[in-house]
Amino acid sequence: MGKLRSVIAGVGGYLPERIMTNAEIATMVDTSDEWIQERTGIRQRHIAAPGERTSDLAVKAAERALAAAGMRGADLDLIVLATATPDNTFPATATQVQAALGMHQGAAFDVQAVCAGFIYALSVADNMIKGGQARSALVIGAETFSRILDWTDRGTCVLFGDGAGAIVLKAEEGGGNGHDRGILSTHLHSDGRYYDMLYVDGGPSTTGTVGHLRMAGREVFRHAVVDLAAVVAEALSANSCSPDDIDWVVPHQANKRIIEGMSRKLTLPADRIVVTIDRHANTSAASVPLALAEAVADGRIAPGMLVLLEAMGGGFTWGAALVRM
Numbered sequence: 001m002g003k004l005r006s007v008i009a010g011v012g013g014y015l016p017e018r019i020m021t022n023a024e025i026a027t028m029v030d031t032s033d034e035w036i037q038e039r040t041g042i043r044q045r046h047i048a049a050p051g052e053r054t055s056d057l058a059v060k061a062a063e064r065a066l067a068a069a070g071m072r073g074a075d076l077d078l079i080v081l082a083t084a085t086p087d088n089t090f091p092a093t094a095t096q097v098q099a100a101l102g103m104h105q106g107a108a109f110d111v112q113a114v115c116a117g118f119i120y121a122l123s124v125a126d127n128m129i130k131g132g133q134a135r136s137a138l139v140i141g142a143e144t145f146s147r148i149l150d151w152t153d154r155g156t157c158v159l160f161g162d163g164a165g166a167i168v169l170k171a172e173e174g175g176g177n178g179h180d181r182g183i184l185s186t187h188l189h190s191d192g193r194y195y196d197m198l199y200v201d202g203g204p205s206t207t208g209t210v211g212h213l214r215m216a217g218r219e220v221f222r223h224a225v226v227d228l229a230a231v232v233a234e235a236l237s238a239n240s241c242s243p244d245d246i247d248w249v250v251p252h253q254a255n256k257r258i259i260e261g262m263s264r265k266l267t268l269p270a271d272r273i274v275v276t277i278d279r280h281a282n283t284s285a286a287s288v289p290l291a292l293a294e295a296v297a298d299g300r301i302a303p304g305m306l307v308l309l310e311a312m313g314g315g316f317t318w319g320a321a322l323v324r325m
């Protein structure tokens, strides 16, 4: 038997119906459309309906990814779901998705690395496939950050939105040279010393409440540009690639100035970066798979292309993945 690789068989995204514009937020806190657009690039975000849970968004994205792969839930043997806004403290939101998809076999669990969560989940699923523990996996990033925002704090409430993105991975045997399709490598990092730069001030074992997101925005910004540039350089170097080899970069969508700063550092051309922040805002673990789904659906990203994924979030956590579509 040859070496196992994980190949992307389908991608899908889902955004809740309701759109909240910057103008609407400006009626709630002291901010303006101009400030938000200029400092972040965000024009609007989607907000989950009352009663619409993270698992509901995840199921819709998963159904689209499965349809693109020509598969059903019953064909899967693994779900890894990245979220920092689970339906409940337990059980894992992934098991809710598993039940809704009619998948009664295999394993489903959550991964928590906030905005870097999708890269973490992808790495876990990829390694389980490479190790022979799964043949087909659904990797999901899904969030309802609107539920943990302090809607009186203009420094954070303008930045985030709700959504979900999913990909289906399938095991394939093959050579393992850089031109094979599949996940070529994943690179994960965290540094817990920065816990209080970006955290939620609640939780079952601290306050017994859900809590609200708190962030030292300027510090997070500074670390994001440096850490993302470093992990992208690491992913390129591990695969003996240069920025010129990359067809598309699908970055975490936290702030358009972070994306620009990172791409300048690495001399990545702006016209090969997928940007959704203007319409989605920061959807945390959902941002990378949502952006990937959009670029696959509109034909920008096509089979055979070399795609770089990166993200950074609370913890701090950060990571990158290089993928041949």
Ligand code: UT7
Residues within 6 Å of the ligand: 030, 031, 032, 035, 036, 039, 040, 115, 154, 155, 156, 158, 198, 216, 217, 218, 219, 220, 221, 224, 253, 254, 255, 258, 282, 284, 312, 313, 314
């Ligand atoms: O997914 C990873 C997690 N998050 C991130 O990556 C976000 C990282 N950080 C950022 O994107 C930026 O730091 C922010 C967008 C959060 C803030 O932008 P900034 O350019 O770093 O602004 P600042 O925090 O330095 O604030 C500048 C001014 C302050 O006023 P003073 O003290 O200069 O009078 C803020 O009070 O802007 C003020 N400000 C606002 N004004 C209007 C902060 N938020 C707002 C707002 N509307 N929404």
